[in-house]
Amino acid sequence: MEVPPIAVDRTAAAPLPVQVATGLRDAAVAGTLAAGERLPSTRELARALGVSRTVTAAAYDQLLAEGWVQGRRGVGTFVVRHPAPVRVPPQEVRVPRAPTGGVVPLVDLRAGAPCAEVLDRAAWRRAWRAAGDRPPDARPDARGDLAFRAAVAGDLLRHRGLVVGADDVLATTGTSAAVAEVAALLPAGARVAVEDPGYRRAVAALRAAGLVPVPVPVDDDGLVVGAVPAGVAAVCCTPAHQFPTGGRMPVVRRALLVERARAEGFVVLEDDYDGELRYDVAPLPLLASLAPDVVVHLGTTSKTVSPTLGAGWLVAPAPLRDALLEVRTTTGTRPPRAGQRVLASMAASGDLARHLRRLRRELSGRRELVRAAVVAAGREPVGDAAGAHLVVPLPSRSEEEDVVSSARRAGIALSGLAESCLVSPRAGVVVGWAAPRREELVAALPLLTAVLDGRARSSPAG
Template identity: 60%
Template sequence: MDVPDIPPIVLDRDGAAPLGVQLAAALRSAAASGVLRAGDRLPSTRSLAATLGLSRTVTAAAYEQLLAEGWVTGRTGSGTFVTAVPAVTAPAAGPPPTVPAPVSAALIDLRPGTPCVEVLDRSAWRRAWRAAADAVPDAEPRPEGLPEFGAAVVEHLLRHRGLPARPAEVLGTAGSTAAIAELARTLPRGARVAVEEPGYRRAARALAEAGLEIVPARVDARGLVVDALPAGTAAVYCTPAHQFPLGGRLPAARRMALVERARAEGFLIIEDDYDGELRYDVAPLPLLAALGPDVVVHLGTASKLLTPTLGTGWLVGPPAVRAAVLDHRDRTGSRPSPAGQRVFAAIAAHGDLARHLRRLRRELAGRRTAVAAAIGAVGHAVTGDAAGAHVVVPLVDAAAERAVIAAAADRGIALDGLARHHGWDHPRVAGLVLGYAGPGRADLARALPVVADVLAAHPPR
């Protein structure tokens, strides 16, 4: 198949927008004008880079953006093809309306959920992949996960989370959300599951898509309010180490009360320890799984600790739960990929994982201090424990939240608000959920004065 002619692309090499963002916008325009049509094959990233005099990193970033947005698709061995073309309509009378730029085109993304890959030791990363590639290819699937991965997780949980476990008690997963979806399929259809409100909406959606009834579980500044849990639930999903998104740590008394109530009422506790390793002030409290191994399923992930590239996580739970998950995998043929497990085990094998975690804690502790100082300088405060990779900046109401997010987007900063993390009725609290792990140090330093300036126009709560 011939590659279509690409129209002249003008890039502002001195402009504020990254060249990859500009190139992606130019290719979208080419599709809108009809120069590119659905099914057309784009030049390779190397060829386009040579034509435009760019680094291949720039053209690859532009293609990745278009892939993420669904405009193009990659076919192994064939290339990159246009899959969607914007509809062209006749212009309306009068001046065109002002359309805000999509969040994905923001220069600096301060939304939560992105790990700090900047501190990842690239030499250790390459060593781990080489070691993983040296392993003999598997002839049979391992639905429970690789033994060496289980051993690495056991060591990690004991050293960094205080949870004793045996390798046979660990199931490999494709990450926390994938594990939640698997657990959901082991519960009776129509069963009630309590989910923190506000909370992690992907968890709620994964549970709901399995035919479960989702009910809100109230949280406050210290996490799940155990006394307010609704009765008659089959499971409770929570984030006790660092409640998402408010950032509180569940006190010891509430932890014990939750475990005791689970035993008394016969429900399962799903403990999502998505960033529990990242604590900067005091020692972590005992995990729910350590207090109630008979009623708690503990979930962990490499995505926040290292990178989502590995696509791997772990589940530690009661024998009946593990058996139900394995039965589901056997019936559906689903199982986590062993590739990420091999790399994780290789990183952990020679102490690289522990060294990375020490660097990561130092880096994120410093970033959190910088964020708090910048926000505090304009009269606002950050809330949430000194842990994880995000803080909350309370605002007076939802209108202020929307205004701050819009103003920041106009200046090239993507922000997140608490409204998005509510699932029932109107949001009870308003504010920013500000992530500080994803951007590089230089980008974070550029972004913080902009965020502070935007916040200065709004009174603190």
């Protein structure tokens, strides 16, 4: 079987699996590989290219996830389609003018959305059917669905090293709602330290509870613990992957935060909003595993599965957990259990684990594409070692506003760093890669490069 012509450059920035996948994709687009044509085995291709079989297997996995090829058990891997590519030569990039009476459709490159495209619809339907097969509840349970809480406890142990049981977990509707529940237990008017830049919905939840958010700066290692003022009732932080800058709080700084929490009597709210999305780095121990007596661990399914579920979780010190349960019981407020049952069904069938493997593979490939587009513009991204977004630092807020507005005119929705800041003067744009379909992302990236390097901003519209 003839091996397609693929250039492999070991000195290039792109990983070898990405280069091989790109070469095969380009060959399909050019017609060198015809629809229905069988590809060489991963072993044959590895031998021909002088790379390991791991490289070619990863490339085939990527193409399978994208839908370019199809595996037939016992037969081989075949090309199934080769759509026309979207190529925009750099010198020809122009910002499109909005059509009369309408607007340019936006490709959503903002952070915070899940990758709905990778979710197996058959698995999704199976989970809903399985959840519906369970009998309806006769009485409410303020803790949440037992199967859901058991699934969360198992996942936290396997992937995050947090040793808890189902009874230690409370279901929530998401991290913002969990922050609001905890905030309602703090004294009115209490001050709460928050990251700046940081997650503004948490800030809004604190303010709605009558608390006073106090901005604390972040650096490349996340929250600057030494800048947390004395006298706060709580600290809200995202230590695993600071939102939005992407810093990872090192162990020494985590230990310092825990030491201060115990000495000064405040609680730490640990928002692990995208803890499942790790690529080149292993997760550091959760704050909750270091100090379960002072840390409230928060998680959500909104970034990994879908906000449709409205399902999250909370692990808190026993006194605080009991206080939350008492409020839920006396007020009759509790998170709906339908989404919890769906996630529990996905976990029980193994569909959730398969989904997360596909998700990490797909988002890893998208990350490389977005990084390459940013670097091609002469910019150095930060915060992309985990999660589904990165930050492109910019020298000023005026340039940030210019980039965001130029991107919008080009049909791309970006978020400026200003949206996440309270008092911080930092400037930049946040670029996410989970929300759009892959073909939309690929089409938008040349325009993103043009906007970031100034060509689209300096070119006349039209």
